[in-house]
Amino acid sequence: MGYIAARGGTTAIINAEQLVEYLRLQGGSTPLELIQIRDQLRHAVGRAMNEGALYAPMLAALAVKQAEGDSIEASFLLRAYRSTLSRIMPTLPISGEAMRCMRRISASFKDIPGGQMLGPSQDYQIRLLNNLIASETAESVTAVLAAYEQLVDAGMSADGAIGHFPKVADYMRQQQMIAPLPAEPDTSEPYDITRTAISFPCPRSARLQSLSQGDTGCLLTYAYSSVRGYGDAHPTLAELRFGYLPIQVAHPLTGEAITIGEISATECEIVSKAHSVAAKQSTPRFNLGYGFTFGHGEVKAISMAILDSVLTQAKAKGLSGESGPAANEEFVLLHSDGIEASGFTAHYKLPHYVTFEADLKVLDRAREHTTTQSQSRLQEIATRTQEASA
Amino acid sequence: MTTTFQPPSLFETFCTATFRVLLDCMARPGTIGQIPEPSMFTNIPTITIDQQPVIANRFALTSCLSLLDQETRFAQAANSSWIDPQSDINRWVQLRSNCRLSDAPNAQFVYLWDSASSALLHELNPGTLTFPEQSCTAFIAVPEINHTEPTWRLQGPGIDGYCDVGVHGVVADFVTHINATRAHFPLGIDIVCIDTHGKCLALPRTCQISLK
Amino acid sequence: MSTTPEQLYNFGFIDEDSKREVRRQILKAIALPGHQVPFASRDLPIARGWGTGGLQITMAIIDADDTLKVIDQGDDESVNAVNLRRLLQRTTGVTTTVDTTAASIIQTRHRIPEEPMRRDQILVLQVPMVDPLRWVEPNLERATIMHGESDYGRMWVYMYESVVKAGDLRIATQYPVIVAGRYMMDTTPIPRWDVMRLHNAEALFLFGAGREKRIYAVPPYTTIEPLQFEDFRFKTEFVAGQICARCGAQDTFLTSHFVVDSDHADGGHWRSSCSDTSFCDKRVLVNATTQEAPQ
Structure with missing residues (x-):
């Protein structure tokens, strides 16, 4: 053996x-x-x-x-x-307005209701390697913590209210810049791609669920392609917030809302100039795209919001010019799951002796065919030459 | 090798064993399978027809139940009429399976208490050309299934040529009603008949039935 | 000494409701031979593309009394087969075997065993690509409509072009077939050698694609017609005179491998032997007892 x-x-x-x-x-x-x-x-x-x-x-x-x-x-x-956990119940719908924000910014207006709050951000750091954290000690850590706590004490608001802000999108709705919320909120349970395979065309809830578990790098690439040139996305950041969101479920017996904890999350809303071509809308309005991630994932949330907006506009036939690959919902959703994509790409490491052997046989036959073909072509040329000279 | 699993509960064991019977019967129409005894189910409510209490075929009802969960919509009918979703028997199924109760056109699974209710099969969802798998599956209780006194001849995938089988004590137009559900393949209703002893005969939509 | 508590998983790893969903879709797949039935496809502790579709089918159908065989490339000892068997055995405790005739469920990648399967056996095939139409129509929404309408014209054009260019139907594995006269089906990367084993067989064949989230089935006694032309018939890989260097079989699917041999100038040489190792081992044993082993 x-x-x-x-x-x-x-x-x-x-x-x-x-x-x-x-x-x-x-x-x-x-x-x-x-x-x-x-x-x-x-x-x-x-x-x-x-x-x-x-x-x-x-x-x-x-x-x-x-x-x-x-x-x-x-x-x-x-x-x-x-996969080993059973799904007990869905949480109640939450609005980003309920978030205890550590950070919220808008790029649409200089001043927004509630004000801009930069919060923990590396955006304006000069990206130099910081040698100091290479040699952190217990003392230096204590010093950093103490310095920040002084700042907190000084900046504490008089009424003790922390981190709750109105939504920029709500202001935009009031001003009729974006479409109003439906009069009756959709109370149907959202699509769950872990329970039902996604099929196309898919509802927006399936799209959002799929994007929010997508690979960050992949969403970034698609969104970037759409804003760089292969698409018609022209996003403006309405609001980006990061903080803690309370999670509630309905009590199984009384139906009463019960808070079961809070999660750290990033939420992003972008507006995109869809008004120029969205013919069906009575009043021209901007289109709103939504992004959400667990934890602090700003690039992913922004990418998701851009893609959501592009896909909504593509469905409504609201894009002009070349819409680009990022406007193809099936293409985006079926290739953005990092776990699926990496699994399949890595599977080429598995043995393929059988398929390769079968491929070899087909290659042999194709070679045979080419040889026979070129031989018969040579013969044909020889015959013609003979005929011509005769 | 170390094993790291919890032993399955009685109900889980019943569900798996029942599924294997359904699988074998569905793959080989004409095969008569034996549904295991659903001993974990007691006190199945009776229903009333013409002021008489009627007992469910426990094999047929519980083998249908073994496939239900919160994602599935279920309905049941007896004596050619649909049973009220609020009735005891529907609540009983819902409580044990977590299924959603539904009207006939939206049901993914139905349990028909008798062959007379096969007159309702045409109300069920046969699926669409693009999604024929979204069609309904019907479990029908019948008095007796055997091979000894054949009444039907079956043909189609899963059958080597043809297969004869006896289904007894059913209404005269039972076969007409069933064949009508499969006139437009790939659309159609898949049917499982189960008798009072738990003998199981599956009739997927590919199966054509002629009377002997 | 500290002991790590082993986590206890559900029998068959996936939860009961997930099993139920797979079961419901399997029954629909059997009622629609060759049609791709969508299923939710849970994430498993095995990577997508490494057999998660076949695994979920096995996990949904397996019973404590089953005897399981897992092969990859026809080989029970191939690394991936070992790994999948390890997961299934740990989470079900079932008996495993390498003997095709002793198994009640066989999970496989890229091969159908050489020994004919019986009616009390189920073959579960792992599927990477589900749709033969993907070559001509990558868009799922449009391909689904094409299947619904039996609109297979473009596939026939594809086949015709391959004949013109390559002098043969240029598909080695994943050979497209028509099942029960209706649906066009991908036969997964089994070699052409195995395709006709699906035709009017005694056993049930279940196909699972985890990443693509589809289940399909070929019931027993169901017709399988490979796509072919009057003047270009479907041919297997069989080459007259082929022989297994180990067991001497002249009618099996062979794969090549390098044999280290210090006497040889290149440090070894290439040999062909049966890809179905359990079948080959059995023949070697028979040959040894009857003293007819080839050199």
Whole structure:
């Protein structure tokens, strides 16, 4: 049996698992604690949660550790874990207005009701490597914390109200810049792509669910393509907010709304100039796109909002010029899941001996065919030459 | 090798065993399968027809129930009329399966208490050309199914040539009603007949029935 | 010494409602031979594209009494087969086997076993690409309508062009077939050698595509017609005179592999042997006992 290739699979895969563990630990450094990952790698944790479609910071920290920082692998671990949990009940609809904001900005107006709040942002940092955090000590950490707490005390508002702001989109609705909300809110349960396979055309709730668990890099690429030139997106950021959202469910017996906790989340709304061509609308208005992620994921939320807006306009035939690949809903939604895309791309590592052998046979026949064809062509030319000279 | 699973509950075991019977019968129309005893279900409410209490065929009702969950819409009929969603028997099914109660055209699963109710089959959703799988599946209780006294001849995928089977104690136009559900393949209703002993005969929409 | 508590999963890993959904779609798939039935397709602890569709079918149908065989490329010891078997065994505790004739459920990638399957057996095939129309119509919405209307004209044009260009139907695996005279179906990357094993078979064939979220089925005694032309018939990979270097079989699907051999100038040489390793092993054993083993 010695000459059958790739046998002994069992031993090989168990050894491979051990080697991965060894590589992670061989440097002898102190093992990372989950709490350190949760607090100090919060973007990695947030990305694992939103692409893994499960809000669980400590489990996400574990996933990031186990995946050695690979974001798709970490979200894959969380997704697989999610399948083992039964879906108990949907939460009640929440509005971003309920968010306890740490940050909210608008690019549409200089001043907005409630004011701009920059919050925790790296946007205006000069991107120089910071040597100071390379050598942090307990003392330096204490000093940083104390300095910030002084700031907080000084800036505390008199009434103690923190972080609640009206929505810029609501102001825009009042001013009839964007379409009003429907008189009767849609109370039907949203589409759940984990329960029913997505089919096209799909409802907007399926699109939003699909985008919000999409790969950040992928959404970014599609949204960017649409604003750079392969599309008709002209977004303006109405509002971007990051903070804590309370989550409520209906009590199973009384139906009463009960808050079960809060999640850290990013919400984004963009307006896009759809008025020029959306013929069906009675009054020309801007189109609104919506983006949402667990954790602090601004680029993803903005990309999602742009794509939502582009796809809504594409459906309403409101785009002009070349609409580009990002306006193709099926194309965007079926290729933006990082876990699916990476799984399938990686599957080419699996053995394909059988299919390759079959391909070889077809190649042999094609070669034979080409040889016969060129031989018969040569013969034809020879015959013609003979005829001509005769 | 270490195993890391919880042993399945009685109900889960029943659901899996029942599914394997349904799977085998659906793949091989004419095969008579045996639905396991649904011992975990007691106190199935009776219904009243002509002031008489009528008992459900526990095999037929519970094997239908084994496929239901919160994503499925269910309805049932007896004596050629649909049973009120608010009735005890519908609440009983809902409480045990978490299913949604539905009207006939939207139901994905129906349980028909008797062959007479096959007159209602035409009200069910046969699916569409693009989504024929969205059609309804009907479980029908019949008095007796056997191979010893054949009444029908079945043909179609899953059958080597033809297969004869006996379905007894059913209304005269039962076959007419069933065949009408499969006149426009791929649209159609898939049917499972189960007798009082739990003998199961599946008639997927590909199966054509002629009287012997 | 600290002990890590092992997490307990549901029997068959996925939850009962997810199993129920797969079961409902399997029944519809059987009632619509060759038609692709959408299913929600849960995320598994195995990557998409590595057999998650086949796994979910197996997880939804498997019973504690089943005997399971898992193969990849026809081989029980291939790394992926080992891995999937490990997951199924851990979460169900069922008996596993390498013997095709002893299994009640066989999960496979790229092959149908050489030994004919019986009516009490189910073959679960892992499917990467579900729709033969994808080559001519990548848009799902439009392809679904084409299937609904039996609008297969463009596929025939594709087949015709391949004959003109390559002198053969230029499809090695995933050969398209018409099932029960109605639906065009992708046969998954099984070689042409295996395609006609689906025709009027005794066993039930279930196809699962996890990433593509589709289930389809070929019931027993169902006709399978490969796409072919009057003057260009469907041909398998069979080459007259082919022989397995191990067991001497002349009528099996062979794959090539390199054999290390220090006597040889290149450090070894290439050999062909049965891709169905369990069948090959059985024949080697028979040959050994009857002293007819080829050198």
